[in-house]
Amino acid sequence: MLNQVTIAGQKGNAMNKIDKQSYRADQFESAKGGTAVDVLKNLPSVAVNGEGQISVRGSTGFLVLVNGKPVLTDAQAVLSQLPANSLENIELITSPSAKYDPDGKAGIINIVTKKGANDGFTIAANAQAGLPSTTTYNNEEQPKRFGGDITLNYLKDKWDISVGANYLRNDNAGYREGDVFTKNFSNQTITRFPSNGERSFDKYNYATRLSALYTADKSNSFSIGFFSGKRYQARLADLLYKNTTSNLSTGNLMSSTTYFNSNLQTKEGNFTLGNFDYTHTFSNKSSLTASVLYENANLFGNTKNLNLNYPNIGDTIQYVYNPYKNPVNGYRFKLDYAINIGKGKLESGYQFRYDTQDGQFDYFVTPAISQPDAARFSGSAKAKNQINAVYTQYSAKYNKLEYIGGLRYEYASRTVNLSYDPIPHKLSLSNLFPSLSLMYNISDDLKAKAGYSRRIQRTNNYELNPIPEREHSETLEQGDPDLLPSFVDLSELGIIKTFKKGSFFTTLYYQHIKNPIQRVNSVYADTILNRVFTNAKRAYTLGIEAGTNLQLVKWWSLYLGANVYNYKIDGDLNILGSNSIISNDEWVYSINGNTNFKLNPTWSLQGNLNYLSQRPTVQGDDSRFLIPNASLKKTFMDGRFSATLQWQNIDLGMKQTNRQRITTSGRDFYTTTNYIYETDVFLLNFSFNLNKLTGKSKLPASEFGDKEF
Incomplete structure (x- = not known):
């Protein structure tokens, strides 16, 4: 009923609706063989930093949907398990209506996967192989990169069945340069501990997915889904530390030591879930849908922190071992009713969500030391x-005006029980989440839109866990069981212009954030910083995003998106009982570009660029981050088979690409770390399609467990 604006170009690369922007996934050749993250980072207002953290309009919190179904888990973890080759579209829902979960301060990302378009059997298969690394940074091991995925679909009569499987090994070489100092005002000392060395990752994931839709008759349909997968990551940091302690007043050297730190952190997760949906359509065309989902995630891992003498690394100074087990069980029940009233549609529903996590964390130190807070x-x-x-919303079109208005009410409760604290940490919240979206058709080629919604950024259990983990030699990490969720008011105003060879859109947006969740540093000991989660008082974001999609000539298309915003955070900050007043204010911008050259009917060349400027954090800033890529594609057999050569993280020895410096400081500390990731990576991708996949395939994805991974 509500109109959408399709952007001109090959196969309709993008389109705008009243509450969202939709982008065709396969237009980004550099993402082939990768994951949904590799597609997402090319979209306007989306940025991915050196740590792989995804932000939308400068905010890192957003809700992920897979084919319209909520995935309450951490966005980065979910998206890294979805193969890019299986995606049809990615939708950015920047002004969500009341029927959606209010989670995510930046809005919603909906992943639409492929399915068979024709009756009968459909198959799509892809394989990837990585060429030898060009930059290894003298790492202990050579990175391994290979993978594949396959999707089978059977569509016949009343049945629509999809089966998918994927495996991806995607290691990364890397290097780290760090410099830290802490001040001890009681002892009048300053301790410096600069370091440098390897920081590399071994990563793999694999999964199988099944969905089956049975349409019994025009009034009844049933669907089931099953997902089983595993994700593994090992981060190795082999660093040489040169510690010195000097008098704070005079600068005279008091002591010095050099040691080698080998730190290995592994994280693993086994995920299993099942879901069942039933839809009944009544004679008056109204519909009732019931959905049930259950997930189990077995999460476990450890950190091994080994300090060794140098250069004789056979002598151990200290060995710290932090193993953990953190299983998750989650449930969801949802009931939705929709009926046409007048020229519009009224939708109402109820949802119940419940999840538990039972974490066990251990801490072993060799040789044993006297540590007052060891327990x-x-x-x-x-x-x-x-x-x-519960929610209700109404959507309609009146002459040139389209609108969606609604209200959602939620009652949420949270309980955290700690083994060393007999008093449970409880939080109960009762909140209303209003929403309104408008689109006005000024003319056939010019539209204006506006939107408002209230959102919430909930805490995850990792942020709530106060049991410290020895992340590496110089850092402890811990959460806060009394951490508050963030509440966000989102407003936007934009225009969409289409013309013969493409289109242009621009949107002005504003976010007011209450209780923004921050990860901050404090001093635990002279050579150890404590990284903790806490709430700031408030933050603001005012920005403008713009994008254009052009078919300049028949053989050349161009897509360009940009986002510019001012981020300000201020107010009281409580760090482990110590209060301070903070204020940070800075302009940030990001640019994503993609250009495609059709050399002839079977050859194409594509280049793309992702750039994120320096951006502020509550205690410092993150430096700019640059990623250029290129790809060359050849198709065979009328497009059914293709081979693609990818050149990722193009640097050519200039030392400008895929590196980012993170700096924080306080009254008694300063830390800066330059993370240098692998550049000039070459990959070969091969794709085969028997009856091409299009449309939406409702293959399930992890619902609760990925968030805690």
Whole structure:
């Protein structure tokens, strides 16, 4: 019923609706063989930094949907398990209506996967192989890169069945340069501990997915889904530290030592889930849909931190071992009713969400040391979250005006039980989440839109866990069981212009954030910083995004997106009981570009660029981040088979690409770390399609467990 604006170009690369922007996934050749993250980072207002953290309009919190179904887990973890080759479209829902979960301060990303378009059997298969690394940074091991995925679909009569499987090994070489100092005002000392060395990743994931839709008759349909997958990551940091302690007043050297730190952190997760949906359509064309989902995620891992003498690294100074187990169980029940009233549609529903996490964390130090707070480094942390929600919304079109207005009410409760604390940490919240979206058709080729919605950025159990983990030699990490969720008011105003060879859009947006969740540093000991989660008082974002999609000539297309915003954070900051007043204010911008040259009917060349400028954090800033890519594609057999050569993270020895410096400081510390990631990576991708896949395939994805991974 509500119109959409399709952007001109090959196969309709993008389109705008009243509440969202939709982008065709396969237009980005550099993402082939990768994951959904590799597609997403090319979209306007989306940026991915050196740590792989995804932000939309400068905010890192957003909700992920897979084919319209909520995935409450961490966006980066979910998207990294979805193969890019299986995606049809990615939708950015920047002004979500009341029927959507209010989670995510930046809005919603909906992933639409492929399915068979024709009756009968459809198959799509892809394989990837990485060429030898051009930059290894003298790492202990050579990175391994290979993978593949396959999707089978059977569409006949009343049945629509999809089966998918994927495996991806994607290691990364890397290097780290760091410099830290802490001040001890009681002892009048300053301790410096610069370091440098290897920082590399071994990563793989694999999964199988199944979905089956049975349309019994025109009034009843049933669907089931099953997902089983594994994700593994090992981060190795082999660093040489040169520690010195000097008098704070005179600068005279008091002591010095050099040691080698080998730090290996592994994280693993086994995910299993099942879902069942039923839809009944009544004689008056109204519909009732019931959905049930259950997930189990077995999460576990450890950190091994080994300090060794140097140059005789056979002598151990200290060995710290932090193993953990953190299983998750989650449930969701949803009931939705929709009926046409007048020229519009009224939708109402109820949703129940419940998840539990039972974490066990251990801490072993060799040789044993006298540590007064050692008991707090081991124990259990059990979390329980429960949410009941109801909503109603109405959407319609009146002459040239389209609108969606609604209201959602939620009652949420959270309980965290700690083994060393007899008093449970409880939080109960009762909130309303209004939303309104408008689109006015000024003319056939010019439209204006506006939107408002209230959102919430909920805490995850990792942020709530106060049991410290020895992340590496110089850092502890811990959460806060009393951490508050963030509440966000989102407003936007934009225009969409289409013309013969493409289109242009621009949107002005504003975010007001209450209780923004921050990860900050404080001093734990002279050579150890404590990285903790806490709430700031407020933050603001005012920005403008713009994008254009042009078919300049028959053989050359161009897509360009940009986002510019001012981010300000201020107010009281409580760090482990110590209060301080903070204020940081800075302009940030990002640019994503993609250009495609059709050399002839079977050859194409593509280049793309992702750039994120320096951006502020609560205690410092992150430097700019640059990623250029290129790809060359050849198709065979009328497009059914293709081979693609990818050149990722193009640097050519200039030392400008795929590196980022993160700096924070306080009254008694300063830390800066330059993370240098692998550049000039070459990959070969091969794709085969028997009856091309299009449309939407409702293959399930992890619902609860990825968030905690």
